[in-house]
Amino acid sequence: MVRSVRKYVIMGVQGSGKGTQAAMLARDFSLTQIGVGEIFRWHVQVHTKIGADVRRIMARGELVGDALVEKVVRERLDQHDWNYGFIIDGFPRNRRQAEFFLESYDIDGVIHLDLPDDEVRRRVLARRLCSQCGMDYNLIAHRPEVEGKCDVCGGELVTREDDTEEALAARVRDYHEKTDPVLDLFRRKEYVITVDARPDKNTVQRAIRKQLGLQPEAGTQ
Numbered sequence: 001m002v003r004s005v006r007k008y009v010i011m012g013v014q015g016s017g018k019g020t021q022a023a024m025l026a027r028d029f030s031l032t033q034i035g036v037g038e039i040f041r042w043h044v045q046v047h048t049k050i051g052a053d054v055r056r057i058m059a060r061g062e063l064v065g066d067a068l069v070e071k072v073v074r075e076r077l078d079q080h081d082w083n084y085g086f087i088i089d090g091f092p093r094n095r096r097q098a099e100f101f102l103e104s105y106d107i108d109g110v111i112h113l114d115l116p117d118d119e120v121r122r123r124v125l126a127r128r129l130c131s132q133c134g135m136d137y138n139l140i141a142h143r144p145e146v147e148g149k150c151d152v153c154g155g156e157l158v159t160r161e162d163d164t165e166e167a168l169a170a171r172v173r174d175y176h177e178k179t180d181p182v183l184d185l186f187r188r189k190e191y192v193i194t195v196d197a198r199p200d201k202n203t204v205q206r207a208i209r210k211q212l213g214l215q216p217e218a219g220t221q
């Protein structure tokens with residue numbers, strides 16, 4: 001049977017669960033999940049030329065520029081290992097990147113996970129990290145068995161350094177400033193479905209599939 005190729009972008013603020021939702025879609029519809037942040041981390045870890053550039057940029061306290069982001073995304077998509085399509089997360093981050101993307105690829109849908117700012121705050125500020133083994137916890141969704149202690153190693157749970165009220169408020173503001181124009185651009189092309197990201201992950205996933213008109217195909221499970 002001929003399977004369709006599906007190309008999606010998933011967008012959502014930190015804490016909206018977009019990585020989880022993208023993984024669930026990728027699994028059931030044989031999509032290649034592309035996370036731009038992960039690609040950069042990979043380049044840094046294996047010390048590629050791009051990784052060296054990224055390290056230098058970060059050391060200066062700057063953000064990776066559009067040109068480099070576009071190059072990395074283009075290279076990744078040019079690998080063509082996405083026979084049944086892809087779902088991309090972490091791109092485009094601004095209007096210019098969105099325009100580049102639309103020029104190069106036809107996309108089938110933009111999944112916008114909508115989470116009110118006060119809920120973002122509640123979720124992100126509940127994150128904890130084991131100070132010894134680095135295991136992630138969340139006081140809402142993944143509580144440790146003993147308060148303040150890691151289930152795995154018994155280490156003390158701490159708040160991430162960049163999870164302060166002020167830092168989070170700045171990240172959320174930055175997200176809206178950059179992402180809202182991207183969503184507006186995609187909305188004008190009628191690509192965007194908006195899904196309420198507040199319910200549990202299975203409910204959110206069902207809502208995404210319903211709005212995209214997706215049903216699992218035979219042989220993909």
Ligand SMILES: [Zn+2]
Pocket residue numbers: 130131132133134135150151152153154155
């Ligand atoms: Zn631990």
